[in-house]
Structures are given as C-alpha cells and as structure tokens.
Amino acid sequence: MATRSACRALERRFASAAAAAAAARPSAAEVRSQRNAVFSREQARQRALYPRIEKIEVSMQGPGLDGTLLVMNRGMSTPLSCARHLTEYHVNNSVLALVDGEPWPLHQPLTDSCSMTLLTFKDSDPTLANQAYWRSCAALLGQVLQTAFKDDYTVELLSTPEVPVTSGAFCCDVALDPQLDSWTPSEESLRSLTKGAQQLIHKDLPWEPLEVAPSVALEVFSHSRCKQEEVEEKAAQHPKGRVTLYRCGDHVLLSAGPLVGRTGLCSQYEVTALHSLRQGPWGLHRRAQGLSLPLQLQAHHTVWRKLRQRAEKLVEVSRLEEAAPPSPPDSTPPPTSQ
C-alpha cells in the first residue's frame, strides 16, 4: 500500500519532471518560426540597404550570348532575373551562375557590374553544377529529416559532408533523439522519407541565399549548440568571415557552398539508407544517404536500380577532403581515425 502510493508519487514526480523538461525545450514548430522570423528580418534589412534603384551592367558570356549586355538593378536583380530576360530555356535549365569566375547562387542579388555565365548540367565541364546539385540534395535530405519525426523526438542536423559525385550517394549527418538509438529504419520508413522529399520537390520551393554576419547566424541557431559550432567553423573558413544561410520553405539551413536555384530541378529522388556511425558528442551519429538525378538527366529504370543499389552502401568520408575535389581515383577512400 505504502509502496503503491510511493510508486504513484514517484510516477507523478517523474512525469512532471519530463513534462517540465519538454516544456523547457521549445517545440520544433516554434524553433522553425523563430528561425524564419530572424531570417526574414535580416533579409528585409539587407534589401533596405538599397533604397533607390541603381543600375549595373551585366555582360553575359556563354554559347550564343557572348557580350550581351543587360542593365540590371543593384541589390535587387538576381542571375535568375537575368536569365528571365533571355529565354525560358535559360530559366529552366540554369543551375548556377558564375559571376566574375565565382560560383553564385541563382537567387542571390548582384551587387556590382560584372560578367556572368549561366551553368547548366549539360555544359562541357559541369563539375561545379554537379557539386552544387549534390549539396542541394543533401540539404533537402536534412530538411526532410528535420520535419519527418514526431515532436517528442529531437533531431539534430550535423554538418553535411562534402562528398564527391563518384561516391554514388549524397550524405546528411544527423543525431537523433537518444530514445531512437535502437531504431533502425525499415524500408517503409525510408519510403515515407522519400515521399516527404518528393512532396518538397513537387512544391518547387526556391532556395533563398542570405549572406550574414556570424552574430546573426548565431542568433538564428540560438536553440542548437551544434549548429552554433558549425557557424563558427564556417565563419573561420570564409575569407570575409561571413556565413551564408539558405531558406527553403520555412526551413533555414547552413551550407558549405552554393546551392541550386529551386527544389523542382530534381526529378528522381530517393532516400536510400540510414547508417549508424560512432557515438559522438551529440549522441549516436547517423548518416542518411540518398540518390538523385536532375530533370535534364533522367536515368532509365534499369540504370537507376543499379545506381540505387550502390547508394545503399555506406559512403565513407575522410575529414581531410574539405573542399570537394573533382574526382578521387578511389570512390570509397579508407576512413581516417577520428
């Protein structure tokens, strides 16, 4: 009797403690709306830096376009708006812009007169476009994982490693809630993740870039210690100490390099595997892998099946390859000791 009442008392105390802990940790929706609000505020502030319309001259380079001069607005016109002045083909097929030799996301406003090339997947050297596409697919995977789990479980997105295209799959490192440590995803769950990704692709959301000072980025990720560390790392690597944030829909993320213009560019997308790596500082590190092909380079189903089978295997990334090299001789380099 005494034990029963004691048990009940303990139960109630633990339940209230758990509830208090859950209440202290903000819900996923709240976190998302807070990040969104900070992002929108910073975006509006950066746009307000150009109150009057100033004109810049953009000279286009490319097949059939050499020397075309476009007069655009400073701080407002993006490479996509330049493409809109050309043809629908350029709008649909351009993946990335090369502004004065620098890779530039399609939705980032131009700040100076420059010479610009629009990159597609079918150029003679589409390496940059491929890398940007791989990064964007990994970012999409991260977004899907963040929103896929129920509110009771926390999802901590770790940095997406830069993987070369020849390794067969893009990866997104994630640390799930400790309650899910023993959970291994079944085929059904992978398929539902794929469906989530396909929904995002169908919505055709643009990836809006924003270059911010590290302090703003730290404010955006104020609820996540892991992300703040990543912000500091990226700020240290950048020559000007700025950090680029991207927003897709209502999900704000951090990325190492330029991303593609919009989600609708992917056509075949599948989440292939979720491997468990070692125990790290944020919990059990897991690597989600996927395979995707763009709208312009669709594969026959036989080819797709073979590539997908390969994408299920774990892709090992050595910490030494920071900036993605063009193509290593060995597709799976031996893992370095961490």
Added chain:
Amino acid sequence: MRLTLRALISHGRVARKMGLGPESRINMLRNILTGLVRHERIETTTARADEVRFYAEKLVDYAKRGDTDEKAMKMASFWLTEKDLVPKLFNVLAPRFETHSKGYTRMARLPNRENLDRAKMAVLEYKGNPFPPLYPVKKDNELTLINQLLRGYREDRAQQLATKA
C-alpha cells in the same frame, strides 16, 4: 494514260556502260583507281565510285600475293598509270590489309554536284587512311552527373571483382 513503254528498261542487265565503250570504261576506271591509290580518298560520281570499288579490292588482293609474283606485277603495272605508285601498292597498301580478308574500301554519299548536271557524288576511300573519319564518332560528355555516377559504379564493381578474385 501512257500507252508506250519507256526506252530505258535494262531487262535484267546489271553491267554499267561508262564513257565511249568498254575500252573507254576500263581506261576511265584505271585513271580513277590510280587517283585512289595515290590519294587514298577521292570524290567522284556514285556510279564510277561503285564500279571502281570492285577493281580496287581486286587490286589489293593481287598486291597481297607479293611483288615477286609475275601476274601481280603485271596487274599492278597495267592498272596503275603512274608507275611510282606500284611500290606504294606493294609496300604500303598490301601490308595494311594483311589481316582483312575483304572490305578494304568504304564508300559514302555526298551532296549532289554544284554544276548544272546535279550529279550524285560519292567519296571512296581505302580504310586505314590518315585522314579524319568520314563518320565522326560523337563521344558523350564524361563529366555529366549521370556519367560520373556510372563511372563510380563501374570502379566499385571492378574493385569488388578484384577483391573477390
């Protein structure tokens, strides 16, 4: 309604008539064949190229017998009007086609001649000539995303087979 038959029905005769008569035809073909042996790729009318093809291949068959052969030397000196091509035939063309049993020439159509006659033109060449190919092979861009993925796949498979073997 047409009540008379056209006069140019061959009634099954396949041999072509060229020039002023059979001797003229052979002389014309000899000249064209000499040009072919000298330049290894020539442009003529389709009919002439087609006729020369048979003689070009027969000449190579004779050349394969070697220049010590009496008959081969007589054939070569008859068919090649420019005698400096006789050594070329025996020392260059015959060794080139040692492994081939037949099919030493290639013929491809060209756009019709620009003159008033608008004749059907063709280009005739000996295989293995030093010029760029008549049908250029268009290679896929190795650096596209799908080709890079397939390359990784192929390397992976090769690695697996190597470790299995």
